Amino acid sequence: MSLEKVTLKQAQERAAADVPPRPIRMIIWHHFEVPTARDYEGIVTMHSVRRYHVETRGWGDVGYNWLFAPDGDIYAGRSLTSGDGAHCIGHNDDSVGLGMCLNGDEEDLALFPEMQRNVLALTVTLCEVFGLTAEALYFHRDFGSKTCPGVLLDRAQYRAALTAELRTPRQEGVPPTVNDDPTSDIRR
Numbered sequence: 001m002s003l004e005k006v007t008l009k010q011a012q013e014r015a016a017a018d019v020p021p022r023p024i025r026m027i028i029w030h031h032f033e034v035p036t037a038r039d040y041e042g043i044v045t046m047h048s049v050r051r052y053h054v055e056t057r058g059w060g061d062v063g064y065n066w067l068f069a070p071d072g073d074i075y076a077g078r079s080l081t082s083g084d085g086a087h088c089i090g091h092n093d094d095s096v097g098l099g100m101c102l103n104g105d106e107e108d109l110a111l112f113p114e115m116q117r118n119v120l121a122l123t124v125t126l127c128e129v130f131g132l133t134a135e136a137l138y139f140h141r142d143f144g145s146k147t148c149p150g151v152l153l154d155r156a157q158y159r160a161a162l163t164a165e166l167r168t169p170r171q172e173g174v175p176p177t178v179n180d181d182p183t184s185d186i187r188r
């Protein structure tokens with residue numbers, strides 16, 4: 001069952017063990033948009049996100065592989081080895097989806113340093129697990145017309161931070177294919 005709250009260390013260990021047979025080429029960041037960080041009410045909020053994905057969208061589980069709270073708490077979402085994700089049309093089979101409880105159009109991730117730190121830390125781990133460079137970090141908006149994870153977030157800044165953390169990159173990132181299909185972010 002997904003949506004178990006885990007420590008960063010537990011998340012990193014789980015990420016290292018949850019390796020599917022298919023290739024993973026990118027890490028894609030999302031914001032929930034709704035609920036915003038201001039609306040966050042603990043695990044109840046995370047369950048509301050999953051309920052939306054499962055009951056309204058008809059998916060088998062929450063779409064994101066990992067979910068992050070404004071206070072830095074980490075929730076394990078859909079396991080990569082349980083099947084494809086459901087967070088970015090066109091890339092649900094070759095990416096890891098990280099969802100942040102944030103409206104990045106109005107709330108800068110930097111306002112939530114614990115969440116920022118843990119999202120980056122787990123992204124570093126995922127890059128190491130799958131042999132990716134910082135170029136493998138994408139934002140949902142790279143694949144559609146949405147702003148996700150919000151206009152206040154600068155991908156180049158986070159790629160630079162990732163590069164600094166990844167001391168020995170093992171392979172080049174794979175460029176994305178452009179996809180203009182509708183996206184899967186939270187609406188309510």
Ligand SMILES: [Zn+2]
Pocket residue numbers: 029030031087140148149183184185
């Ligand atoms: Zn998104």
